[in-house]
Amino acid sequence: MRIQNHPILSFNRGKQIKFYYNGKELIGYEGETIGAALYANGVFKFSESKKLHRPRGIFCAIGHCSSCLMTVDGVPNVRTCITPLKDGMKVESQNIGVEINE
């Protein structure tokens, strides 16, 4: 969901663009991050943890925690919370996290 009116801020959104989340076409805006665009589309589960397949989404939104990693245009482990959204981007869930005891 997007904030339409705000008492303090005004949001100057960029051009509307298309992108894909696990093959599904979604709309976002130029200038926002992949993570913000997913959230605005009601997508909270980005990927799954490697071993227990627990859902993962945004935690820190500033590139510090690795909870939001996804495969973007074929490149795995992209921090979607700080990566700008581009027209036609293919964003896919992946298994994230390292197993320490293996």
Added chain:
Amino acid sequence: MSKIENLELLVVGGGPAGLSAALAAANYGIKVSLAEEREFLGGQLIKQTHRFFGSEKEYAGTRGIDILRKLIDEVNKNKNIEVLLSSRVLGIYEDNVVTILNDHKMKKYYPQSIIFATGASEKFLAFENNDLPGIFGAGAVQTLMNVYGVMPATNVLMIGSGNIGLIVSYQLLQAGVKVAAIVEAAPKIGGYSVHASKLRRLGVPILTSHTIKKAIGKEKVEGAVICELDNDWNEVKDTEQLIKCDAICLSVGLTPLVDLLKQRKVKTTYVSELGGYVPLRDENMETSIKNLFVAGDVSGIEEATAAMIEGQIAGLSVAKRIGKNNKKEIEKRIEEGKNELELLRSGPVGKKIRKGLSKLGLNHGKNYNENFSEEALDISHLMKTGVPSEENLKNKLPSEEKVFDKGPIAISECFQRFPCDPCVKSCPFNAISENGNINNIPYVDFEKCTGCGICVSKCPGLAMFVVHKNFSETTSVVIMPYEFLPRPHKGEIVKVFDREGKYLCDGKVIRILDGKFQDKTAAVSIEIPKRYYLQARNFKVEE
């Protein structure tokens, strides 16, 4: 081998401390390169929609986002500053060579001096299911809603009642998100009381001596189980309750981001009062390594105002060392900065910082006076609940009821000693005084106050009200600050609430001051039945 670029000063981090540091040095002719890992400057300032506390000299009363605009403007205009965006510092080596990654390319720099203003990261909290989507750090919530205009959720449970937790809760409400409650493990509220009171007036419960046990939900948060804690922080039996929410926001503190400093083998030490491992440093912000300075949260967790002053001190210290002229003037400005910092830290809320600094072996200046720390009022009830006690209020009201007969007068509902003075500075009639120290509690001189209402929009804590008791035979008027949408219309009937967010009565909007001067904190005059003039402190407009 790529060639190494020589620099006079490298500032790492484009937040309030880094920007201030770059400006301070560049203004004395130092060539500065400012590296920021994001594609824009501002650090956490970019999310701060509220007005800042602190002293007028350092932008108090101005919204964080507006302070940022000014700083960025100055940086862009300054020919001595080169801004390196999307530039992540990856390494710093023993010979002081720094590697920076930009657009998949690695570059090497050899700076004569470095100021690290890398800020802090959020602390985490252990509880069952704490990895579910919908559990955020407070900063993430702010980024989503204030930077990108995206609602993080519809109903949030806030964990932690420090200033960040309180401020973000208020910002959530402004964005149209419900806040189910604020949960605080300590027996008292961590942040400033004015922030807490603001939320209570809006009906948000603050549950001190409570903690979260687990998050509920499969794919994302659907609720949370919280419980009460006793004085020893143990769970009280049978106090579990289920809170419905679709997000849990963690605001349990910050810790300095010292990784790069450690890489360079800067001496660090653990100081809990400052948030964790912090670099040893002197009063000029220089670390154990010569020409390597720090500023802002990386040197210890404090407010943004302090971070900006520290940045200035670090920048000026570099200018003093490598600059050729103006040494006397620079020295004077460094002294001024230090005095300003001391003043900010001199009250009771600065006690923790002072203790932390003393563990770093830093000398307390002449402005520190530990005796001053005693609270002037007993605010234990206020700090437990966010609502001032009868006693607190009595202390701030005119001693004689007949003062209310003379006309509208300002009531300051600010009961805590902390560094803040926009109310004092805003009053054109000098009717508000803090007795010379910014940490003192402001008192209104009812003789001088004309009830003009200017202070209502200027107080960052929304703690100033104007009360006109005898507006008519049967009604009073209260001027209240208002920072929400929709804005009320003149003549509209609104719901009026008390300090705990309880419905009192209906009121009629008779005047709205919402111009440039009010800067989005409207001052709204509401006419109410006379018997509520000392209780009515908030209102809501029906959508």
